Amino acid sequence: MMFIAAYRIAWKDMMGDFRRRATLSSMLFFAVAVLVIFQAAFDPDRAEARRLLPGLLWVTILFTSLVGLGRVFQAEEEDGAFEGLLLAPAPRGVIFLGKWLGNLVLTLIVEAGLLPLAFILFNVEAWDAFFPLLGILVLGTLGLTALGVLLAVMTQAARSRETLLALLLLPLVAPLLIAGVQAASALLQGGEIGDWLRLMVIFDIVYLALAPWAFGWLVEE
Amino acid sequence: MARIHAEGIHYAFGRQKVLRGVDLASADGECIALYGANGSGKSTLLTILATGYRPQRGSYRLDGLLASEEGSELRRRLVYVGHHTHLYGHLTPVENLRFFCDLRGLRPTTEALREAVAAVGLALHAERPVRGFSAGMRKRLALSRILPAKPALLLLDEPYSALDHAGVSWLNDLLGGYLRGGGTIILASHDPERVAPLSPQIRRLEEGRLIAEQTTAPRETP
Numbered sequence: 001m002m003f004i005a006a007y008r009i010a011w012k013d014m015m016g017d018f019r020r021r022a023t024l025s026s027m028l029f030f031a032v033a034v035l036v037i038f039q040a041a042f043d044p045d046r047a048e049a050r051r052l053l054p055g056l057l058w059v060t061i062l063f064t065s066l067v068g069l070g071r072v073f074q075a076e077e078e079d080g081a082f083e084g085l086l087l088a089p090a091p092r093g094v095i096f097l098g099k100w101l102g103n104l105v106l107t108l109i110v111e112a113g114l115l116p117l118a119f120i121l122f123n124v125e126a127w128d129a130f131f132p133l134l135g136i137l138v139l140g141t142l143g144l145t146a147l148g149v150l151l152a153v154m155t156q157a158a159r160s161r162e163t164l165l166a167l168l169l170l171p172l173v174a175p176l177l178i179a180g181v182q183a184a185s186a187l188l189q190g191g192e193i194g195d196w197l198r199l200m201v202i203f204d205i206v207y208l209a210l211a212p213w214a215f216g217w218l219v220e221e
Numbered sequence: 222m223a224r225i226h227a228e229g230i231h232y233a234f235g236r237q238k239v240l241r242g243v244d245l246a247s248a249d250g251e252c253i254a255l256y257g258a259n260g261s262g263k264s265t266l267l268t269i270l271a272t273g274y275r276p277q278r279g280s281y282r283l284d285g286l287l288a289s290e291e292g293s294e295l296r297r298r299l300v301y302v303g304h305h306t307h308l309y310g311h312l313t314p315v316e317n318l319r320f321f322c323d324l325r326g327l328r329p330t331t332e333a334l335r336e337a338v339a340a341v342g343l344a345l346h347a348e349r350p351v352r353g354f355s356a357g358m359r360k361r362l363a364l365s366r367i368l369p370a371k372p373a374l375l376l377l378d379e380p381y382s383a384l385d386h387a388g389v390s391w392l393n394d395l396l397g398g399y400l401r402g403g404g405t406i407i408l409a410s411h412d413p414e415r416v417a418p419l420s421p422q423i424r425r426l427e428e429g430r431l432i433a434e435q436t437t438a439p440r441e442t443p
Binding site for chain 2: 007078
């Protein structure tokens with residue numbers, strides 16, 4: 001029953017986005033724009049591209065996810081919908097899980113389109129590293145979106161919430177992103193990747209364990 | 222079956238004390254109408270009974286479940302329709318009802334949900350997103366949640382607002398049927414005439430306390 005409730009919340013959020021074509025299209029447009037600008041600005045050769053790509057990818061994902069996170073509770077502002085969610089018998093952690101899943105899927109869809117585009121734009125001939133790199137992005141996105149959704153609910157009532165969300169998210173998620181950049185660099189340039197992956201898993205576990213609990217604590221009156 | 226036992230409920234917004242020791246008890250199949258001036262605390266009390274606010278002092282139990290400790294299980298036994306309808310504009314009526322049911326662990330068939338939508342007079346709009354609905358249509362759809370949920374307790378804040386004359390009559394038929402089935406209703410209203418067909422127990426909120434008034438004539442039983 002709990003899984004169905006979380007699934008239904010995620011489904012509701014994704015339906016809203018697909019029908020209004022709002023968040024996903026904004027995120028995709030933003031991600032493509034950032035990559036194109038980076039490519040035009042640096043115009044790296046192949047060796048440089050392998051060195052630059054991990055950082056550029058994670059910067060693009062971070063800023064793109066901020067676009068999505070800024071709207072993650074937008075649907076709940078309609079006609080007291082967030083109050084309705086909290087008055088449902090579903091545990092607070094399940095509500096968080098649903099909101100997180102919805103945002104995670106949108107972000108992963110963007111990443112799935114972003115990565116091949118980045119390989120083509122930067123002429124990175126390392127297609128054998130494509131799926132391992134996608135796996136690193138997914139691993140980092142788990143924690144990034146968990147922390148982001150939590151901070152989105154914290155900043156929901158603030159007047160300049162997008163700014164506040166960015167100010168809070170950037171320092172808190174920095175350790176995970178640094179590990180993500182290092183893991184991707186090790187993959188593309190050759191190097192020890194295991195420690196960075198383990199660090200990412202640890203951060204994911206910490207964020208995913210604490211965020212539902214903190215969400216429940218936050219939304220209690 | 223809903224037995225409410227609220228005792229010594231206090232609630233304040235900052236320094237503004239709204240409820241100052243409210244006691245409330247109800248039995249099965251009972252309708253309690255809350256009256257009072259604007260700002261007297263009717264909506265606050267209903268929100269506390271729905272577990273939306275936690276009382277700063279006092280306790281509230283529904284069927285023996287303590288709100289402060291068993292809120293999730295308690296919420297499963299009630300439906301609250303307040304000033305907001307809690308509907309999502311991008312979803313259709315059936316999808317909104319499905320969402321509501323899934324969050325309560327209910328698994329009605331799509332046919333049952335369509336019937337619930339039809340029962341509140343929205344059959345012709347079942348496949349349209351709710352975004353274009355009038356306030357009255359949204360109110361009807363919010364009230365349709367009673368049908369699949371079959372709650373023990375129904376909390377209604379100004380349920381007649383946005384309804385036309387036919388809508389008021391329809392709502393009283395719906396609520397009358399619910400009461401005859403043993404459900405309990407607590408509602409807040411500014412319009413005693415509209416509530417009168419439900420023969421409610423009357424409570425007036427004054428200066429943060431509930432005062433019992435006369436009971437209207439008993440409901441006709443079928």
